[in-house]
Amino acid sequence: MTNFDQQSTVQNKFQTRQRRERIFLIASILIVVAAWFYGYYANGIEITPLVPDVLPGTEYIETQGDLFIGYAADNTIVGYAAAGEGAGYSGPIKILVGVDPSGAITGVKTIKQRETPSFFRLVMNANILADMIDKQVSDPFQLGEDINAVSGATLSVEGIAASTREAIRIIARKGLDQSGPAEIFSFKFGIPEITLILLFAAGYFGHKMSNSAWKRRTRWASLLTGMVVLGFIYTAPFTITMVVSLLSGYWPDWHNNLYWYLLIGGILFVTTVNAKNPYCHWFCPFGAVQECVGLITKPKSYRPRNYITALKWFQRGLTLAAVVLGLILRRPGVAGYEPFATLFDFEGTGIQWAFLALILIASLIVYRPFCSYLCPLDAVVDLIGAIRKWMREVKRKWQNQNV
Structure with a gap:
């Protein structure tokens, strides 16, 4: 086979993969929109009885x-x-x-x-x-x-x-011709919000560090801070529940939930603008737990060539199923399958504890197994990246046609 044939084969495989991903992207958007409308019109309740x-x-x-x-x-x-x-x-x-x-x-x-x-x-x-x-x-x-x-x-x-x-x-x-209790809006900005802003800053500037030793130290300091403060103290990691809440229109009052907006907005903004996701690599609480467990055996990333594509599509399909289920039932909490609450709040069923134990044991063998093959945020970031790339491609073609 000539070099030209090899290049043509590689290009054909790339185009096939890109076409498959874009079909999945369009289908996912259509399914999510359909689930949104179904959930909106199917979840009314009669109060009188x-x-x-x-x-x-x-x-x-x-x-x-x-x-x-x-x-x-x-x-x-x-x-x-x-x-x-x-x-x-x-x-x-x-x-x-x-x-x-x-x-x-x-x-x-x-x-x-x-x-x-x-x-x-x-x-x-x-x-x-x-x-x-x-x-x-x-x-x-x-x-x-x-x-x-x-x-x-x-x-x-x-x-x-x-x-x-x-x-x-x-x-x-x-009914009583009275005023009732007053609605008091108290603006909450405290340790969780300050910590989150500092961690975003650490991820942004740490990623740009040229000194590998200081970059590694900064990352570990960020990871441990995220694990302790955002995880064990405040139990406030990013979850698929937040995505479903966002899509459902269940936006909490920002006076009391500024952290929610900072976390969601920060991840979406940075990922959309820079195609980077500082949360996962720099301060995800559960990611930090997996890495801490992995320090015992120092496992490597497991990316089997024959199964990596299937595992990636399984992760995307699982995330899509969780989002669709949450929208149909209009219950964002049902969509969450992450073991975060089990670990950080010490609350869970027997199945949830077994799932958490399995992930922690796997962390001794594989580097960040949950993040690599199950985490919904990875699939959400892939979706944003695919949309961003497609839009840039369309813009470039449009500009070339008008030159």
């Missing part, structure tokens, strides 16, 4: 817009009910609240939630809703005042508190 659950003794219900009035058999008013919605960690939480004519809470019920299952389970085990019974509509319903925080699920509790305040304001204004 649930009103007696928060207004005991109700025989029939009158609806006045978003206010529900419960009546007893003798036509006396049992109380008023309304639903409110607040942003949790991975999606909205909708709460139905019942109040008697004196302004006392008679019942609180979750009617819809799109929260990460492990976080919401922590909140339910803490009996947050039951503790609200008998409170007055004039109470603040603020986290840290009359609502207790739950370790490991702070954003979930804030979402419940916000949705409860919204429901009570509707009842107070339309």
Whole structure:
């Protein structure tokens, strides 16, 4: 075979691979759009039948817009009910609240939630809703005042508190002619946000270092900081849940969730502009854990020539399936298959603990096995890179045609 034939064969293989990837890209976008519309129109909920659950003794219900009035058999008013919605960690939480004519809470019920299952389970085990019974509509319903925080699920509790305040304001204004609890927006900028900004900076400038020794030291300092601060202390790594929340339109209030916007925005912006992903290589908490375990045996990357393409497509397919499932069910938390919460929060089922153990054992044999073959962020970065490359190619062809 001549050099020309060899070059032609290589070029044909490249074009075939590129064509296959672009077909997958277009198909993925179409599937995600279809899943979005299906989830949007298939997840409604009828509130009226649930009103007696928060207004005991109700025989029939009158609806006045978003206010529900419960009546007893003798036509006396049992109380008023309304639903409110607040942003949790991975999606909205909708709460139905019942109040008697004196302004006392008679019942609180979750009617819809799109929260990460492990976080919401922590909140339910803490009996947050039951503790609200008998409170007055004039109470603040603020986290840290009359609502207790739950370790490991702070954003979930804030979402419940916000949705409860919204429901009570509707009842107070339309049913009791009162004002209800005030909505206080507290801007939160603390250690997690500062750490994240510094880690992005470390990844940006560290990548440009010419001294290999200092580059390695900077990277390890960044990795360990990410593992300890973003992982074990605050449990705030990047997850596929964030992507599904973003696509679903479940954007949390930025006053209380600036970290969410910094992490998502930082990764998307840097990856789109520079085609670089500093998060994975420089400060991913779970990536750091795998590398720390790997220090025992110093494993190498395992990229079997016969299977690497199949493994890469499996990773992309798994990510697409998780995103589609989350959009269809409108529950971003269901899409998360990463073992992060199991490790950093020490919360998980037997299967989740077994999966985590398998990954850690594999880290002794293969360099970053989860990152290499399962992590959804890798597939998301590949998608952004493919779109970026295709757009640049189209732009270049358009410019050449107009020369």
